[in-house]
Amino acid sequence: MFKNQKELIRNQIFTASFEQRFFALYRKIFSIKEIEESSLLQWVFGATLFSFFITFQSWIGSSGITTEAFLNNDYVCWPWFQGCGEWYFLSALPYGYSQTIFYMAIFGAMVLITYLMWRRDWVLAHLLTTVLFLWKALVMLVLTYGMAGNYDYYHLVFAFVLLFLPLKIFFLKLTLVLFYFLASTIKFHEGWVLGTYFSALKTGLPIFPDGTIPFWTNMVIFMQVIGSWFLLSSNKVLQRTALFFFVTFHLYSGTIVQFHYPAIVLPTLLILFGPMYTHQKVPLNKKAIAGWSLVAVLFILQLSSVVIPGDEKITLEGNKYGLYMFEANHQCKSLVSIYDKEGEVYSFNRESSLSRHRCDPYKLWFSVQQICKRSEDNIDHVEIVFDHSINGGPFYRIVDEQNACDLEYKALQHNEWIKTPKEGAEIIGYPVKNIYR
Amino acid sequence: MEELETSLNFIVLQGLNGNEPVSLYPLQNLLLPFASELVALWWVVWMGVILFLFIKFIVLPLVRD
Structure with missing residues (x-):
């Protein structure tokens, strides 16, 4: 020694x-x-x-x-x-x-x-x-x-547990299972319950017939809500079955998301729950306080978007505070019109047809705020219009503001200037099928 | 597959020219009237799982000790 x-x-x-x-x-x-x-x-x-x-x-x-x-x-x-x-x-x-x-x-x-x-x-x-x-x-x-990306949340928390917490093995296993469980909440929505996320894609669901989409999407929800906990089971058959499902799930989802996500999750999944897996009792001693505190924080962060009123899939408010992978299939377009003090108008159009590109009104707001601050002496006002469709649903005009420079963004509350369909956001059209990227 | 009304105003973003309108498949149409109930059901199951695990693995062992 x-x-x-x-x-x-x-x-x-x-x-x-x-x-x-x-x-x-x-x-x-x-x-x-x-x-x-x-x-x-x-x-x-x-x-x-x-x-x-x-x-x-x-x-x-x-x-x-x-x-x-x-x-x-x-x-x-x-x-x-x-x-x-x-x-x-x-x-x-x-x-x-x-x-x-x-x-x-x-x-x-x-x-x-x-x-x-x-x-x-x-x-x-x-x-x-x-x-x-x-x-x-x-x-x-x-x-x-x-x-x-969302996979970076996984990695950061795994690294945090591995580097800083006591009872590392137990809390690594628990956080991985918890990620599946918490990520299921973003799927409690038409996009997954009906599977409209995938039926709104030109390429549909990989491998399986499009007509069976709701069966597969609800099966994923079931496995994330209930099946994931069997990864921690002392029953070898149940534990191995759950592991087989999630390994297959990551390989399958890689046909859409490609290498990055499975490369971060699969090795840790196989190491923790593969041949080296041993069942552990739940620690309830002083040493476990830090780990349980992390668990509580993960719950709070995940549910913060649910607490903010309005459909966060369309407003994106609080969306990034928790896991948000595949939360909705997005399409959007925006128009920014800058009126200078001479009466000239400069307009910029932006469009996104990529399902994975989150059409976040906050990003547009931030960009406009920088324009307002940097050209304060020359700008009279800035008008913004933002139209958003999720999961193949109608395009709603969720932002239509005459003076965006005066708008404030509240991080933990619903912003009144972002309208939800229930708040009277106007339907301005309907989408065609889009693509995943 | 049920076709959408052609009179609707379609917004075709850049790169999506020629793509067909979004529509629902038969199984989705079947589930559509119950979508909000299904969402509520999944939330109930989710909270039920938390409650079950909390009682079985945290409350009961603490009470036993």
């Missing part, structure tokens, strides 16, 4: 007593002993690192949080941090190298983490992975409203 301890890289580099005390405390606070003693957690650590790789390989070329995005007003901040763009410091190609330099440093860190895992120095591997976690969390939750 002593020899092994001596061979650890941190004990060779950081020999001062205060450094040793720091690492001992760090190891204790974040329950790293659990990782050192569990090959299952070590595999999850690898899967989590792989998910960071998947994330950053898509972010390295993204202009989402670059100075150019800020200058071109091509960014969106969260409602709670409206000045996010002023903090952007990277420049992506073809405008500059700083972003690629930054992410190649992150790539180097990921290679180093892999080496540290191989050398079994889980404290240093943990410390470096925490840096990756903090960067991802900062980007997703503070710096931009627009760069993260």
Whole structure:
């Protein structure tokens, strides 16, 4: 044991007593002993690192949080941090190298983490992975409203449990099951109960006949609400059946969503519930308080959109606070008319026919607010019109405002300027079938 | 498949030219009148699952101890 301890890289580099005390405390606070003693957690650590790789390989070329995005007003901040763009410091190609330099440093860190895992120095591997976690969390939750997908929520929470919570194995299993269970709530809607999400797509449902859509969509809801809990069962047949379903589900859904989502969820699913699975009792001791607090937070976030009055599928209010994958099939068009003080009018049309592109009035509002602020001296007023159709239903004129510069956006309440059909939003037409992208 | 009235005002966004109007399949038409009831039913089942799990795995063990 002593020899092994001596061979650890941190004990060779950081020999001062205060450094040793720091690492001992760090190891204790974040329950790293659990990782050192569990090959299952070590595999999850690898899967989590792989998910960071998947994330950053898509972010390295993204202009989402670059100075150019800020200058071109091509960014969106969260409602709670409206000045996010002023903090952007990277420049992506073809405008500059700083972003690629930054992410190649992150790539180097990921290679180093892999080496540290191989050398079994889980404290240093943990410390470096925490840096990756903090960067991802900062980007997703503070710096931009627009760069993260739902799969990133999964990854961020898995990483949080793995890195910081005690009773890591139990709460990793529980959060994965809970994600299926919580994500089912977004499907309690015509789009899934009738399956209009898919019948409104030109390509319909992959593999299965379109006439059977409601059968499959309701089966998915059933498995998410009830079947997912059997992943935690002590009954081997039930547990393996549930695992088989969800593995098949991810492979099947990959025919629509492609690699990113299954690449983040499937490895962790197989590691936690595959051959290494063992049934565990529900912990109800002091050590479990942090884990149960996280569970409570996940419930609150998921239900926040339900608490806000109005159909969040059409208003998108609170939609991104919880899981929202496949919440609705969207089509929208908007018109922004800028009236300057000389009486000239500049109009911009935007359209989206892609089912996955969330037609969020907040994004339009944010963009217009930047125009209003940046050209305050020249602009008289800005008119906005926003038409939205979900799941093949009618296009409703949900926003029709004469002076968008004066509008405020309330993050946790219904905004009166976003009209729902029940509030008298006018039907202006009907959609044709669209496409998934 | 039930065809929609051709007199409706269709909005064809860029890239969707030539696509057929959205319409419902027979099974969807059958379920349509009960859609809001089905949504309510799923919420009831969802809350029932929470209640069941909460009592079985949290309340009862705490009471037993």
